[in-house]
Structure formats: structure tokens, C-alpha cells
Amino acid sequence: MIRVIPVLFGALLTVAAAWSLGMLLFRRLSLVFHYWEERLLAFVAGSACLSAIMFVLSATRVVHRGILLVVALAIIGYAAYTGALRSSGKPFPPLPPFWLWLFIAAFGAFTYVGFFNALAPEHSPDGMSYHLGEVLKYQRAHGFLRITTDIYSNLSQGIELLYLLAFNFGRHSAASLVHFTFLVVLVFLILSYGKRIGRPEVGVGAAIFTYASPIVLLDASIAYIDVALATVLFALFYLLQIWDENRDPKMLIPIGLLAGFGFEVKYTAFLAVPYAVGFVAWKVLRARKPVLRPVLTVSLIAVSCIVPWMVKDWIEVANPVSPLANRLFPNPYVHISFEDSWRASLSSYTLPSRSQIPLQVTVQGDRVEGFLGPLFLLAPLALAALRFRAGRQLLLAAAIFGSTYFSNIGTRFLIPIVPFVSLALALAIVDIPWVLSLLVIAHAISCWPGVYTLYCSKDAFRIEKVPVKAALRLEKEDAYLSQDPEYNVVRMVGSIVPPTEPIFAISLGGQSYLPRDLRIGYQSASNEVLQDILWTPVVRSFQPTRFLKFDFAPRELRKLRILQTASLPENQWSISELRVFNGPTELPRDAAWRLTARPNPWEVQLAFDNSPVTRWRSWQPAAPGMYVEVDFGRLQTASAVVVESSEDSGDTKVKLEGMGADGSWVTLSDHPVESRQPIRASLRLAATAELKARGIHYLVIKPENPGADDFRRYPAYWGLTVAGSVGDVRLFHIK
Amino acid sequence: MILNRLALLCCLLSLAACDRPPESYAPPEQRHPVEGYNPGPDAMMVEMNQPDANLHIVKDIYGPSDPSWRWTSQNPTVQLLVLSTENLKFNADFAIWDEGFKTTGPVEIAYLVNGRPLDKIRYTTPGVKHFEKPVPPDWLSVDADTTLGMSIDKVSIAPKDGVKLGLILVRLGFKE
Numbered sequence: 001m002i003r004v005i006p007v008l009f010g011a012l013l014t015v016a017a018a019w020s021l022g023m024l025l026f027r028r029l030s031l032v033f034h035y036w037e038e039r040l041l042a043f044v045a046g047s048a049c050l051s052a053i054m055f056v057l058s059a060t061r062v063v064h065r066g067i068l069l070v071v072a073l074a075i076i077g078y079a080a081y082t083g084a085l086r087s088s089g090k091p092f093p094p095l096p097p098f099w100l101w102l103f104i105a106a107f108g109a110f111t112y113v114g115f116f117n118a119l120a121p122e123h124s125p126d127g128m129s130y131h132l133g134e135v136l137k138y139q140r141a142h143g144f145l146r147i148t149t150d151i152y153s154n155l156s157q158g159i160e161l162l163y164l165l166a167f168n169f170g171r172h173s174a175a176s177l178v179h180f181t182f183l184v185v186l187v188f189l190i191l192s193y194g195k196r197i198g199r200p201e202v203g204v205g206a207a208i209f210t211y212a213s214p215i216v217l218l219d220a221s222i223a224y225i226d227v228a229l230a231t232v233l234f235a236l237f238y239l240l241q242i243w244d245e246n247r248d249p250k251m252l253i254p255i256g257l258l259a260g261f262g263f264e265v266k267y268t269a270f271l272a273v274p275y276a277v278g279f280v281a282w283k284v285l286r287a288r289k290p291v292l293r294p295v296l297t298v299s300l301i302a303v304s305c306i307v308p309w310m311v312k313d314w315i316e317v318a319n320p321v322s323p324l325a326n327r328l329f330p331n332p333y334v335h336i337s338f339e340d341s342w343r344a345s346l347s348s349y350t351l352p353s354r355s356q357i358p359l360q361v362t363v364q365g366d367r368v369e370g371f372l373g374p375l376f377l378l379a380p381l382a383l384a385a386l387r388f389r390a391g392r393q394l395l396l397a398a399a400i401f402g403s404t405y406f407s408n409i410g411t412r413f414l415i416p417i418v419p420f421v422s423l424a425l426a427l428a429i430v431d432i433p434w435v436l437s438l439l440v441i442a443h444a445i446s447c448w449p450g451v452y453t454l455y456c457s458k459d460a461f462r463i464e465k466v467p468v469k470a471a472l473r474l475e476k477e478d479a480y481l482s483q484d485p486e487y488n489v490v491r492m493v494g495s496i497v498p499p500t501e502p503i504f505a506i507s508l509g510g511q512s513y514l515p516r517d518l519r520i521g522y523q524s525a526s527n528e529v530l531q532d533i534l535w536t537p538v539v540r541s542f543q544p545t546r547f548l549k550f551d552f553a554p555r556e557l558r559k560l561r562i563l564q565t566a567s568l569p570e571n572q573w574s575i576s577e578l579r580v581f582n583g584p585t586e587l588p589r590d591a592a593w594r595l596t597a598r599p600n601p602w603e604v605q606l607a608f609d610n611s612p613v614t615r616w617r618s619w620q621p622a623a624p625g626m627y628v629e630v631d632f633g634r635l636q637t638a639s640a641v642v643v644e645s646s647e648d649s650g651d652t653k654v655k656l657e658g659m660g661a662d663g664s665w666v667t668l669s670d671h672p673v674e675s676r677q678p679i680r681a682s683l684r685l686a687a688t689a690e691l692k693a694r695g696i697h698y699l700v701i702k703p704e705n706p707g708a709d710d711f712r713r714y715p716a717y718w719g720l721t722v723a724g725s726v727g728d729v730r731l732f733h734i735k
Numbered sequence: 736m737i738l739n740r741l742a743l744l745c746c747l748l749s750l751a752a753c754d755r756p757p758e759s760y761a762p763p764e765q766r767h768p769v770e771g772y773n774p775g776p777d778a779m780m781v782e783m784n785q786p787d788a789n790l791h792i793v794k795d796i797y798g799p800s801d802p803s804w805r806w807t808s809q810n811p812t813v814q815l816l817v818l819s820t821e822n823l824k825f826n827a828d829f830a831i832w833d834e835g836f837k838t839t840g841p842v843e844i845a846y847l848v849n850g851r852p853l854d855k856i857r858y859t860t861p862g863v864k865h866f867e868k869p870v871p872p873d874w875l876s877v878d879a880d881t882t883l884g885m886s887i888d889k890v891s892i893a894p895k896d897g898v899k900l901g902l903i904l905v906r907l908g909f910k911e
Contacts, residue, residue, distance in 0.1 A: 589762035601758040609762075609764070683768075689766070713790045714778070714815075714816065716775050716778035730787075
């Protein structure tokens, strides 16, 4: 049980430092709030400040436990010393007894579920893979390090930086507890908001609607970030409502801070900035007051929060909003095809029809990773709250923050609007006697883990139990975690692979328990190339069997290029090898040659390396104007070009152009002779040799990976030996 | 705010060291892939102690009974991909169970490649056996799995559960 102390310490230190910073900020600005809302909003605003401090510490690579302890204690101590922690706000009137006891009962019950799940060893899919996987990397490097092989490193990580502080002391569960704290703060903020609008029962109802919602409670009890985002957005909304009442210009500072922090937490919350700016501008304009100063205040503060993350990405991966917008910011680190397929997958989740979304996100939860609870089938009733001013405000915020939902239809992506919808729904029905209280009770019952198993899909992402023993470390952490197959694999890998060796896997989670350089197939351009190399021996259509030969009268050329002339939305263009001939003799590739391509110039060498398993790919649909070019650096006599390609390029059409001494491009041939050639080389050995040449000596293959059977049946053909295994998962060593 | 500005300043300073990747390149180091390379004498052999031997088994080979061998039924068959078609020999290591032999007497085993009989041998004693015989190259293809089978004319029946017991198989495959 003593092992739980560092966990609690890490979480408490982070929460206390955030709260202290927020209280210091509010004192400095002399902002006036009610008693509880001040404390709650201070935590959220302080989290933004603490995240900024962690950004600086990470950027300067001084994230050491001692420094973090000194910084956090200094913040807390200074806040206590200056009296900033004492609230000057007046309390709200107490809740009516019925609603008070209803809240206490439901809050107590669901806190028992949520708290012990948060305290238990972390094994959520995304939490233990990338949210805390990135945190582990930063902890080991004592700050940011340039990571070009993992798209998740490029996302904004405002909350992960809070986790980094907690993780340094209490590891994974401390981070989860920080996230759970955001939910508790959100619930009390909702409660406070109800009191603020004079409808405390609405606050209680909406607080329980949100708190008990299965996906909300689950998400908050693991090291995800969606509930933290919901808290930030609701706090922003709350501050705007207060500002609308008192028009205190200093309130615009935390408003700008939270608007920018939304983006820091998750890209999808970029709308918080136009929302806040638009809200302020609209209100000021309606009051016929000068608009520039308040709008600039909010905008500049928000932008100052956002810009560091964009600059970080710009420096590290040449794209300020990586891994998105790669057409706008082409770069060697993320392929456009990845972004396209990622977007397509997140907007469909393999659902055959969007008409299934309402039932999936409320009741079933197996296809969209969780469910909100059947109460939210009544969400359309929330529109009845439009008759109230508060209702209109709530629904406007829900509409704005929910407008990005269809870019990712996972239920988690609805969490940011759950507080708004909950409040609007409660407001809509509050005047009908007993309905709200009955709905609260029904919702609480229907969201109890033992009850929802009666109606949700058996594969729904949900809390299944309350692991009190594991949470209190009465059950060994390793024993608890070993129920998770991914954990067992990373533990096996970690016990075999030396610390300095990178590992390649087509798919694998649990990185936060594996202090190694693990490269996952889809997570970067270079990883996708590795994956392409590995799949070439087992996927016939990837193999360079399709030869296109361009013959032309011998002539002196300075440059040559193969130009794509077809538009094929379903196919990429690729070239395995491009060979230039003078008569029957292939021109040796001279060091003076310069090779380029458009798009994707960064991988053009793969078409000139004489390897049958590597190829230059467009990594986006084939389109006219794409080319691969050779600059000989001098005039060179040539009479033929052979393009070795693969069947998966589809019906691409190419022509050969050349540039002579006069510097103008002319078509040399647009009718290549096409033939099929057998593969004579050992592709499997060539593939593993390529991995080895790139420093990869270990390979994890899971049974569901494409080609897995071939690796397992013929390890010797690949030049592999089995270094370890868990079930049907194999760790191979490249000999 | 000050902290955010400091962060921005740090980032801008580090930008001075930032280098955009080039967009044209010299030819890379040339690879020399090996043609028709055989990765080892046992590469085309299905060892019954391999953790992934199941992936090769087509039929009539039971789960592992021992770390190094498996019971078969009447027509044990595996499939595998050959790396070349030249100079390959059908290769099998197995044993005829002496207790079973008491009931079956001498057994005749046919050796099959892609269903075509390669040989047929009558074994008149129990114990450890080895079979090896060259396979005509035109029976094989490097583009598709090849099946290797053994067909036993008589099997014994396990007294406990009535399961058919053919051979005790250790390995089956090709060798050069």
C-alpha cells in the first residue's frame, strides 16, 4: 500500500501547483468570483499556466525531478505566503436539501468507481500507448526531443505536460488522477453554474448527467485528455458568462488564456479562439463600446498560447499543425496518404451508416469506443432550453464545440459538449415537476457499471469493475497489468531488446511501459517506408515485376524525367528502380547526379538504390504533373530508360522527357514497351537487410498484422530468429 | 504570459539551428540483393518443435505431445514454400510406435508431393526412421505452397480415447 503514496503525491503536487498558479493569477488581476467558482476556475486557469511553465522547462531540457519539485513547491509556497489561496468570494446559497442529498449520493457512488479506476495501474489503449508514451520519452530526455517517427509527438500536448509533472513522481496513475481531477472540477463547475443562473437543481441534474455518463467517467479515469478539454471549454464558457455580467476587462486575460489552452489540449478545440473572440466582440459591439482592445487582448493571449506549439512543430517536422495539413505544408515526416486515410478512418469508424451514430454513442458503444448513456437519446429535448437566455448560450457553445465532431465520430469526441447539453437538457425540463429528479435517478442507475452491461454491446469501451486492490497496490501492479495482452508483449520486448536498440512493429501499444525507441508502421513517413519494405516480399502487387522501357535515338541530355500524365484517385504512383541506358549498357549511377521528385522528393533515392524492396512512392493519388527526375550534372548520352514498377500503381500513364544543352524539356517517348519480369532476388532477405541498414535489428509481429503468417512460417527465409514470444506475437531478431 | 513569451523566444532561437531537408539528392549506396539465396539447410523443414509449426500443418498432425515430436493420424500433411526447385529432397524423420506396431504389424507409407506419389516404403520394424529422396524439379514451384504428405496404410487406435495414431513425427520438409 505504501506504493500508492508517490502516486498520490505526484497527482496532488500537480493539482496544487496548478490551483496555486490560478489563484495567484486571479489575485493579481483582482477578479471577483463566488467562493467555489473562484477555486474551480483557478484550477483550470492555473493548469494553463502550469502547462506553459512545463513547456519552457521541456524546451530547455531541465525536466528533472528535483527541479520540478522545487518549482512546484515554490509556486504553492508563494501562493500560500501571499495569501492568494484564501478566497474572498461570497458563497452561493446552499442547495435545497433534496438536491443536496441526491448530489451527494450520486457523486459519492460514481467517485468510488472513478477514483479507484484512476488510481489503479494505467492500461487504457491510448493512455498507455501515446498519451503517456510521449510523457515517458520526455521524462527520459528531461524535456522535448525531436521525434520525427511518431505523429503523436507532433500533436499539441498541453495536458500531457501536466502529466509529465505528475508522472515524474507517481508514474502512470498519477497522470490519470490529474485527469480525474479535471472531471471533479468540471462537475462542481456545472453545479456552480446552475447556482449562478439561479437554478441550482439544474446544476445538480446536469452535474450528475455528466459525471455518471459512462464514457465521461471512463475517460477521466485514464490518462486521456478529453475530459480535461471539456473542463477547459466549459471554464472558458463560464468565464465569458461572468465577463458578460461584470464586463471586467481583466477577465479577458484568463478568457484568452483558456481559449488558447483549448488548442494546446487538442487541435479540435481551435474553435475556442474564434468563439471567445466572437463572443467578446459581439457583446462589446452590442453595447456600442470600443471593440479593438478587448478583442486584441483575448486574441493575443490565445495566440501566445498556441504559437509555441506551432513553432515547435515547424522546427521539428516542418509543419506547424502536424500531422494535419500536409498538402499545405509538405514535409518528409508525414505522408499525405496517411493523413487522408487517417481522416477517412476517424470519420467513419467502420460504421456502415451515420444513422447508427445516435444509438452507438448513447447505448451500444462498441463501434465508436464508448457510450454516453441512454439519457442522451433525449438530447434533442435540450432545444427546448432555447427559450431561456442561458439555454441559448449553452446550445450555442455546444453547437460550436460540437461542429468538429464529424471529423472524428468517436464518442469521446462528444465529451466536450456533454456539459453544455446536460445543462441545456436539465434547463429544458426543470419546470416539469419531478421529471428532472427522476431522470437524474434513472440516469445514475442506468450508468452504473453493473447495470449498463445489460444493454451496451459486449465489446463497448467501458469501466468493467472497480479495482480497489490494484488501486491501493494490494495487488501487484505487474500482476494487474499482465491481464492486458499489450502490456505482456512490451514487457517481453523490454526484457530482451537492449536499451539502445530501436524496434519496429507494424502495430503495438503500451509504449509508456517500454523505454525503447519503438517505431510503429503507420506513425510516420519513414515508418511507412519500413512497412512498405516488409510487405513487398509478401504482397505480390508491391513487387517490381512491371517494366516500362522507353527507347529513343541516342542523344546528349542534361536531365531526364519520367512524368505522370494520368489521374488515378485510387492509386499511388511508384517507381522501384529507374535505370538509364546508353545502348545495351546501363549508366552507372554517378555521385554527380542529382535526383529529385515531385511530390515526395525526400524518398527519391529509393528509386535509385538497386533494391527490389524499396521504391519511391507518391504517397498520394497519382496525378498529372508528378515526376521523378535525374540531373546528370553534365551532358550525358543516353538511348533508353527502364522504369521498374509494380502492379499496385494501377493504370498509370507516364512519358519520358529530356533536357538537352538548350535547357528546354522535350518529350523523348510517350509509348513505353511494357513487360513483366520475374523476381530473381530473395525479397525477404533484401527486406530485412534494408531494415538492418536503417538500424533496425528487432521486429515485433502480431498475428493480425498483414504477412504475419509468412514471418512466422519462414523466419529463416527472412534471416530472422525468434528472440521472444507472447502467445502468437513474435519478437524477431534480424541476424 | 511572460512564460509563454519566453517559450516563444526559446523556440525562435532554436529556429536558428533549424535546417530544412534538401529536395534533391545524390544516388544512394547501391544494394546488391542476392539471387536465389538459400538461407540454410533447414529453412525448408517443418520441425514439430517450432512454435509456429501449426501454420504449416494441413491435416492429420495433432498438437504437441512432447517438446520435440507430435502424433499424427493417417495422412499427415504440411505445406511450405520452396526457395528453389532444384536439388531438393523430400525429408522426413519419424518413428513407428512399437506398442502400435504390435497391433498393426508392418506398415506401408506413401510419400506424396502435391498429392503425387514420390515413393512407397514398407516398414517391417518399429522405431526411429528416416526418409530422404530427391524430388523432380518440375513437381515444384517457387510461387505457391508445396504440400508434403505421408499416407500410412494402417494406424493403431489409442486405447484410452480411440484416437487414430499413425506416426511419431519429428520433422517433415525439404533439404538440399
